[in-house]
Amino acid sequence: MTISEAESAIMECLWQGAPRTAEDILAEVAPRQGWQEGTVKSLLNRLLKKKAIKAERDGRRYLYTPLLSREKYVSQESKGLLDRLFGGRVAPLVAHFSEQRKLSKKDIAELRRLLEELDDEH
Structure with missing residues (x-):
């Protein structure tokens, strides 16, 4: 399942707390993104079609809940990034970050x- 950057803003809102109405999502996301109500509703419909979220009727409104977990989304996105840019390998990714910006002592x-934890497991 591919989630666009715009759709991920809606998903982040739902991952922070669900279920939520379209109005709740609009109030949280629209000011940061500069979106209108129609944009939010279009994104919700796209996510419904992808089965990333579900909608349950609550009177005259719908309550939206994520079906795709944040953990699964992050896993899919990071695997895709590794596969596309680094041949599925982590070491070149870390090398890239160390070359492009200095890693802090904490990093x-x-x-x-x-x-060390990985080494202890094997």
Whole structure:
């Protein structure tokens, strides 16, 4: 499932708390994005068609809830990035970041800790 950048703004809103009405989503997302009500409703409809969210009738309005978890979305997106740009390998990604911007001491310490944990597991 591919989620566009605009759709991800709606998803982030729903991941922070659901269920939400279209009005709730509009109130949270529109000021940051400069969107009108029609844009939010179009994005909600696209997400419904993709089955990333569901809508349940609540009187005369709908309550929207994510079906796609944030964890699954992040996993899909990061795998796609690794596959597209780095041949599915993590080391070239880390090398790229270290070349483009200096990794902080905190970043390096965290990477070392993660590597040690991985090494202990194998």
